[in-house]
Amino acid sequence: MDPVPPSPHHRHQASLEDIILLSDEPEPLDAVQRGRAEQKFYHIVRHFEAAEGGTRSNSNSNSNSNSSQYNRPLLVRLTYEYARSRESQDIFLRALFHSLALSLNDQDDVDLDRNQEQLRAALSLFADYLFDNFFFPLRASSGKTPQLSPLVHSAIQRAQGGEVREFLGTPERIASLRGECLVRDRHRCVISRQFDLDEAKRRFKADGSNALDDDGDPLMTADSKFAHLEVAHILPHSLTKMGSEADGSQSLPPSKKAALDILNMFDKGVAHFIEGNDIDRPRNAITLTQQHHTSFGCFDIFFEPVPGQGAHTYQIRSFLPPLFIQDIPVVRTLFLTENRSIEPPSARFLALHRAIAHILHLSGAGDYAQKILRDREWKDTREDGSTELGYLVALRLGERSSAVHT
Numbered sequence: 001m002d003p004v005p006p007s008p009h010h011r012h013q014a015s016l017e018d019i020i021l022l023s024d025e026p027e028p029l030d031a032v033q034r035g036r037a038e039q040k041f042y043h044i045v046r047h048f049e050a051a052e053g054g055t056r057s058n059s060n061s062n063s064n065s066n067s068s069q070y071n072r073p074l075l076v077r078l079t080y081e082y083a084r085s086r087e088s089q090d091i092f093l094r095a096l097f098h099s100l101a102l103s104l105n106d107q108d109d110v111d112l113d114r115n116q117e118q119l120r121a122a123l124s125l126f127a128d129y130l131f132d133n134f135f136f137p138l139r140a141s142s143g144k145t146p147q148l149s150p151l152v153h154s155a156i157q158r159a160q161g162g163e164v165r166e167f168l169g170t171p172e173r174i175a176s177l178r179g180e181c182l183v184r185d186r187h188r189c190v191i192s193r194q195f196d197l198d199e200a201k202r203r204f205k206a207d208g209s210n211a212l213d214d215d216g217d218p219l220m221t222a223d224s225k226f227a228h229l230e231v232a233h234i235l236p237h238s239l240t241k242m243g244s245e246a247d248g249s250q251s252l253p254p255s256k257k258a259a260l261d262i263l264n265m266f267d268k269g270v271a272h273f274i275e276g277n278d279i280d281r282p283r284n285a286i287t288l289t290q291q292h293h294t295s296f297g298c299f300d301i302f303f304e305p306v307p308g309q310g311a312h313t314y315q316i317r318s319f320l321p322p323l324f325i326q327d328i329p330v331v332r333t334l335f336l337t338e339n340r341s342i343e344p345p346s347a348r349f350l351a352l353h354r355a356i357a358h359i360l361h362l363s364g365a366g367d368y369a370q371k372i373l374r375d376r377e378w379k380d381t382r383e384d385g386s387t388e389l390g391y392l393v394a395l396r397l398g399e400r401s402s403a404v405h406t
Contacts, residue, residue, distance in 0.1 A: 049073035072127035075363035082355035133258040139369040178231040185287040186214035283343040299357035
């Protein structure tokens, strides 16, 4: 059976947004409701999942049989399974059943023979909504966090006779964030452990061969490795970037609101921790080399907790062969500052990043998103995080007029 092509989302998006919105939500499902709903859910998604080409059994398998698309029922199933709590899964089931026009309380089995086409179309619509408003924008925005220097910024302020103000705007916050992460992570990439090249140069000029690293060990040794390091957001900072209204005011575009609602469906309440300026706090960032930053941003790298090794020890793995990404797989314990004066990377955020990475890979949605980006040949796509992702989605669906700036 050929997969259903993406449906034009302008006819359905508003209703799906209403479904996923978390305000005035009902009580969590009881055990009987949840069991019945899960049974129906798996009966439906596994039926259509098999029709669209099955699953990927491991990280080295090839794309599913329909390489130009993605397995929509599988994406729906994985999104449910990677939700971080029962509450989140309850929200997901309510949203999906409403979209499929099914009752959570109906005890009868779903008649797939009689309602197959209707269910298939509705399930594909639901998957496309998740892809268009969440997975594709995240994958497309995954290039790089802007890299700004707090020293340069403050120097410019002083040169103009101004005071060094508290970091308020996004560029200033990111500049401050980079400085905090470098201090917390001891000027080293958390994966490769390479030392920041600019900081190494500064220390070498000051102390010569006696230069020390942040642990008090000699910096200039035969085994020393240096690289330009960058601050990388765990959850992309573009998620909460404001858009400009006609009157000059700033507000969150509808596309961002939809993405945050879906994020909350993954992990109820998590969007609260990245609202406004909170997206640029150290708990949502790590220090990486340029190469690892790109791979992490593309969800090709993920952090997996190591049982019994403490709260901040991770097996860092990739879906790509080792030859593609150096230093991985590897086990690392993240650096912490004394008295936690700078927040450590959030285990909750890293878990969400890991879940998104697995869903993109296993469903084929990541490859599909990459194909869209590659086929469009976006030569003017900016690396500073300001790419018009809504514009890309709108063009793909033939809805250029509805494009929204990211």
